[in-house]
Amino acid sequence: MARNFKVSARRRGDSLHLALRGDFDGTSACELLNLLNKKRRAVRKAVIHTGGLRHVFGFGRDTFQRNVYTLRGAGLELIFSGKNAEEIALEHHVVL
Secondary structure, eight states: OOOOEEEEEEETEEEEEEEEEEEEEEHHHHHHHHHHHHHTTTTEEEEEEEEEEEOHHHHHHHHHHHHHHGTTTSSSEEEEHHHEEEEESOOTEEEO
């Protein structure tokens, strides 16, 4: 994992807000996916704030995009916001 990668999580009703900070690499992507997988039945939406990311490595983006399918079937809607939202999200995700 990128040494400076951190995820801050806060729940608001049926939404989980995740603020990403630091660099997003392959291990960071796995950490994010694991956290989403743990929380997917407890919330309906996950809002992923990407404004705190300094750098999104291609391998991190690819790792997330190739493995986000593991969250399907749980009814979890992913919403991305911030300057790096479009770089991480897939086409069917909501980008603010």
